Amino acid sequence: MIKKIVWVCGVGVMMVQGLQGQHVATTPQNKNFLIEKGTGQVCGSCPTIALKCDTVLSTHPGRGMLIEYHFGPDARPQAGKLSNDFQTPYGDTIFAALKWPFYLNMMVNRRDQGPPWGSTFIFGNNNNQIQKEADLVVQQASPVNLWMKPSYNAATRQLSVDVEAYYT
Numbered sequence: 001m002i003k004k005i006v007w008v009c010g011v012g013v014m015m016v017q018g019l020q021g022q023h024v025a026t027t028p029q030n031k032n033f034l035i036e037k038g039t040g041q042v043c044g045s046c047p048t049i050a051l052k053c054d055t056v057l058s059t060h061p062g063r064g065m066l067i068e069y070h071f072g073p074d075a076r077p078q079a080g081k082l083s084n085d086f087q088t089p090y091g092d093t094i095f096a097a098l099k100w101p102f103y104l105n106m107m108v109n110r111r112d113q114g115p116p117w118g119s120t121f122i123f124g125n126n127n128n129q130i131q132k133e134a135d136l137v138v139q140q141a142s143p144v145n146l147w148m149k150p151s152y153n154a155a156t157r158q159l160s161v162d163v164e165a166y167y168t
Contacts, residue, residue, distance in 0.1 A: 024147035024164035033064045033137040035130065037106045038095070040075045041086050049106070056134045063138050071095040108133035143168060 035053050039046045050068075057064045071091030077083050098107075108130065147164040 022164065023149070024166045025145045026166050028168040029142050029145050031109070031137050031140045031142045033060070033109050033134045035064065035066045035106055035108055035134070036110070037066065037068045038072070039068050039070055040072060041070070041078075041084065052130055053106070056131050059131065060134060060138050064134060069094055106130060109137050111137070141168070 035056065037049070037053060039050075053066050057066060069091045070086045070088045072095060075085075075087045075091060077085045111133065145166045145168060149162045151160050151162075152158070153160075
């Protein structure tokens with residue numbers, strides 16, 4: 001899956017040279033951020049952390065995005081009122097590939113946090129670190145500016161994405 005995305009983006013970058021109009025910004029821009037958060041349906045502190053993530057996103061309007069992965073035992077159906085299946089199609093695969101320590105963790109741009117953790121993860125009880133990481137990322141210069149325009153054909157279920165890149 002990731003190889004396909006990289007291939008499609010690579011082809012899109014090569015196609016930029018053939019495009020008549022240029023949409024991508026040519027002046028250096030700063031990075032945007034992505035918060036990836038693991039969650040489950042019986043997570044007691046997930047609502048509080050979700051609010052914190054929303055606050056971080058509102059601090060930098062249009063500069064960040066949040067993806068929540070439902071995986072692991074707490075996303076699977078359980079007895080009683082918790083019988084809903086909230087698993088995402090690729091949740092367990094992402095969980096395994098990233099060696100996610102447990103579901104209540106987050107990452108900002110998959111950036112290494114260094115000591116004392118020595119990993120890319122921000123642990124759930126360290127809410128203020130999410131804001132600090134996002135604040136750091138948006139101040140960093142981006143090595144490449146990207147412009148993307150998606151179009152979706154519902155009849156064929158085909159997604160096309162035009163991509164332009166400008167290396168700064």
